[in-house]
Amino acid sequence: MSLWVDLYRPKTLDDLHYHEGLSARLRSLAASGDFPHMLFYGPSGAGKKTRIACTLRELFGKGVEKLKIDQRVFLTPTRRKLDVNIVQSNFHLEITPSEVGNYDRVVIQEILKEIAQTQQVDINARHRFKVVVINEADSLTRDAQAALRRTMEKYMTNMRIILCSNSTSKLIAPIKSRCLLVRVPAPSEDEMVKVMHYVAERQGFKIPDNGEVAREIAQDANGNMRKALLVFEALKMQSVTLTGPLTIAKPDWETYCQKVGDMILQEQSPKCVMEVRAKLYELLSHCIPPTVILKTIADRVVEKVDESLKAEIMHWAAIYEIRMRQGNKKIFHLEAWVVKVMSLYKQFFFDIDMSGFD
Amino acid sequence: MSFFHPQQQREPAKHAVDPSLQPWVEKYRPKTIDDVSSQEHAVAVLRRTLTSTNLPHMLFYGPPGTGKTSTILALARQLFGPDNFRSRVLELNASDERGISIVREKIKDFARQTPRAQVVASDGKTYPCPPYKIIILDEADSMTQDAQAALRRIMENYARITRFCLICNYVTRIIEPLASRCSKFRFKPLDPESTSSRLSQIATAEHVDVSPAVINMLIYTSQGDLRRSITYLQSASRLAHRVVPDRVIKDFAATLGIEVTVDNDMDVDMDSVKRKRAANFDAIRKKVKEVVREGYSASQLLSQLHDLIVEHPTLSARQKAQSALALAEADKALCDGADEELWILEVALNIHKAVA
Ligand SMILES: Nc1ncnc2c1ncn2[C@@H]1O[C@H](COP(=O)(O)OP(=O)(O)OP(=O)(O)O)[C@@H](O)[C@H]1O
Ligand SMILES: [Mg+2]
Numbered sequence: 204m205s206l207w208v209d210l211y212r213p214k215t216l217d218d219l220h221y222h223e224g225l226s227a228r229l230r231s232l233a234a235s236g237d238f239p240h241m242l243f244y245g246p247s248g249a250g251k252k253t254r255i256a257c258t259l260r261e262l263f264g265k266g267v268e269k270l271k272i273d274q275r276v277f278l279t280p281t282r283r284k285l286d287v288n289i290v291q292s293n294f295h296l297e298i299t300p301s302e303v304g305n306y307d308r309v310v311i312q313e314i315l316k317e318i319a320q321t322q323q324v325d326i327n328a329r330h331r332f333k334v335v336v337i338n339e340a341d342s343l344t345r346d347a348q349a350a351l352r353r354t355m356e357k358y359m360t361n362m363r364i365i366l367c368s369n370s371t372s373k374l375i376a377p378i379k380s381r382c383l384l385v386r387v388p389a390p391s392e393d394e395m396v397k398v399m400h401y402v403a404e405r406q407g408f409k410i411p412d413n414g415e416v417a418r419e420i421a422q423d424a425n426g427n428m429r430k431a432l433l434v435f436e437a438l439k440m441q442s443v444t445l446t447g448p449l450t451i452a453k454p455d456w457e458t459y460c461q462k463v464g465d466m467i468l469q470e471q472s473p474k475c476v477m478e479v480r481a482k483l484y485e486l487l488s489h490c491i492p493p494t495v496i497l498k499t500i501a502d503r504v505v506e507k508v509d510e511s512l513k514a515e516i517m518h519w520a521a522i523y524e525i526r527m528r529q530g531n532k533k534i535f536h537l538e539a540w541v542v543k544v545m546s547l548y549k550q551f552f553f554d555i556d557m558s559g560f561d
Numbered sequence: 562m563s564f565f566h567p568q569q570q571r572e573p574a575k576h577a578v579d580p581s582l583q584p585w586v587e588k589y590r591p592k593t594i595d596d597v598s599s600q601e602h603a604v605a606v607l608r609r610t611l612t613s614t615n616l617p618h619m620l621f622y623g624p625p626g627t628g629k630t631s632t633i634l635a636l637a638r639q640l641f642g643p644d645n646f647r648s649r650v651l652e653l654n655a656s657d658e659r660g661i662s663i664v665r666e667k668i669k670d671f672a673r674q675t676p677r678a679q680v681v682a683s684d685g686k687t688y689p690c691p692p693y694k695i696i697i698l699d700e701a702d703s704m705t706q707d708a709q710a711a712l713r714r715i716m717e718n719y720a721r722i723t724r725f726c727l728i729c730n731y732v733t734r735i736i737e738p739l740a741s742r743c744s745k746f747r748f749k750p751l752d753p754e755s756t757s758s759r760l761s762q763i764a765t766a767e768h769v770d771v772s773p774a775v776i777n778m779l780i781y782t783s784q785g786d787l788r789r790s791i792t793y794l795q796s797a798s799r800l801a802h803r804v805v806p807d808r809v810i811k812d813f814a815a816t817l818g819i820e821v822t823v824d825n826d827m828d829v830d831m832d833s834v835k836r837k838r839a840a841n842f843d844a845i846r847k848k849v850k851e852v853v854r855e856g857y858s859a860s861q862l863l864s865q866l867h868d869l870i871v872e873h874p875t876l877s878a879r880q881k882a883q884s885a886l887a888l889a890e891a892d893k894a895l896c897d898g899a900d901e902e903l904w905i906l907e908v909a910l911n912i913h914k915a916v917a
Contacts, residue, residue, distance in 0.1 A: 239584060352654070354654075356586075359584055370858070370901050376730070381625075517903070
């Protein structure tokens with residue numbers, strides 16, 4: 204049995220729930236036959252991938268849903284072998300560059316050239332071109348992006364590219380110039396509630412109290428539709444009637460981060476720094492992205508400190524986040540930020556104490 | 562042979578490029594250098610080379626979508642005609658393997674045969690067909706410094722029979738010794754008039770009606786990038802994608818304590834704007850989260866906020882300067898790949914402080 208998120212994932216543009224205007228535009232683009240390269244961007248969980256899948260379906264018909272997974276071997280310039288799984292149908296193909304790390308340039312070039320040089324064999328295909336979907340395009344290396352430029356122009360008759368990313372700032376300008384930019388905003392709370400009602404209806408139940416729970420879930424999900432549906436299903440498991448005291452469970456790492464935030468404010472000492480460090484290591488070793496760790500802890504800290512400190516704490520969070528990206532060892536910068544916050548906090552109290560003695 | 566011929570033709574015919582389906586950016590790529598809009602300086606110099614048949618090494622630089630690649634391809638086609646194009650022009654771009662040894666091999670191979678001029682082409686026209694080959698290194702800014710350094714020797718070694726054309730977005734990424742060997746051509750972002758006339762020309766050729774308002778909108782959103790405006794023209798999309806709506810910017814600015822004039826037709830309610838004057842950290846953070854949820858491009862948001870602040874009637878010079886500093890800092894951070902939410906917040910807080 205699949206999860207509700209997958210079970211009720213819209214398959215066609217008509218099934219899509221919110222942003223009707225956008226869906227209509229995608230439909231007319233797909234119908235016109237002169238489909239451009241596209242870049243879908245927006246916060247995670249807003250439904251970019253679903254929208255892309257629906258657009259493909261509109262372009263090529265049901266055939267795109269027949270997926271097969273190919274195991275391919277690529278050779279890096281240093282003669283290392285790379286095994287990559289590629290999901291494809293007769294009409295399109297998907298790559299996630301982060302799966303191949305620093306060699307994304309090689310893999311993407313190989314794949315694109317291959318597609319560009321082969322003609323669509325299926326005579327009944329509605330379009331002459333194949334579509335290459337590149338997920339998480341913001342993690343493409345600069346090299347890979349540079350390599351895409353001329354390829355996107357040269358092979359346009361046989362190939363279209365759809366890029367999917369959270370933000371546009373990590374993509375170089377020439378790439379953005381070659382794409383039609385499509386912004387997919389996060390759904391509003393009302394829209395999310397509507398989707399949950401729809402899912403409930405399909406499952407054959409009604410959300411009690413005018414959908415009070417749904418509203419709470421939507422608030423908590425902060426625009427992430429995927430998260431909302433996952434929580435919704437989990438709650439339904441917890442209590443079949445969706446009544447009574449329901450608690451939206453936070454993921455472990457989030458509570459863990461919050462604990463770290465509390466520790467920072469409880470005691471500011473070298474000993475405490477060491478304890479925090481152990482916890483940070485723990486989080487990192489569970490593959491929680493360092494930026495997420497930093498932001499979650501910072502959120503917790505600013506919730507609890509005095510107004511006059513908040514801005515400064517966020518300022519240093521921004522500074523250390525960028526250093527973390529430029530540097531090599533994430534832990535150094537996370538820790539540096541923690542120490543900075545502790546010192547700010549302590550100073551703040553110290554000042555107040557001192558002022559009492561004037 | 563004659564038996565197979567029709568058969569072979571039928572297959573591609575099924576998939577032949579139907580011009581009506583061709584993306585307009587490719588369909589209306591300039592065919593001759595005179596067809597290139599706006600870049601008068603480059604075109605004037607290059608036109609002379611068509612008659613004198615002498616060509617310097619060249620370096621084209623400028624922002625995306627301003628006609629660099631198109632110009633050199635058009636020039637090469639006009640110099641050599643369709644028949645000799647393949648044997649005389651070598652195009653290497655960032656998608657090709659460009660380790661320096663490979664480049665050297667390719668260039669060596671390519672430059673080996675001395676070019677023979679065959680003046681009358683199959684299409685009946687005569688082409689100048691000057692006695693050298695052109696090597697186009699497109700997207701040269703993604704070549705490593707070492708590769709560029711090695712290129713110097715190669716350029717000299719084959720100077721007699723080859724001309725190089727380097728193309729890049731940022732001229733500063735090309736090492737000085739290489740740049741100094743070339744005549745430089747700067748490709749400017751297209752001015753509004755050229756963009757407008759090119760777009761109208763395409764619209765007429767495609768029999769689509771475009772109002773001047775739409776053209777203006779296209780010019781505004783594409784900021785001198787003709788490729789982008791052509792793509793948008795063809796997609797006839799609502800255009801609201803790239804620019805952040807004024808309403809959002811003003812609302813955001815108001816949260817930061819900047820006085821904004823609110824047009825009547827905007828659905829920002831005046832009370833909330835007044836209330837926001839005393840915004841605190843939490844209010845600003847909430848607003849930032851809202852903006853991030855909408856998914857606007859952060860750099861676009863900042864650039865529009867910048868415009869609003871710089872042109873603001875009542876803010877003092879000092880306040881503007883401090884805000885500009887905050888924006889510059891953030892722009893750099895975003896280019897380095899920083900987290901958008903953290904940096905929009907950082908900018909917001911700094912501007913809030915500056916205008917308080
Ligand atoms: N000056 C121009 N005159 C006419 N058309 C242009 C001009 N500049 C750009 N275009 C249009 O934009 C498309 C892209 O232009 P071109 O490939 O020359 O850009 P570029 O300068 O090489 O950009 P990049 O730096 O991204 O490679 C062309 O196909 C053409 O339709
Ligand atoms: Mg180019």
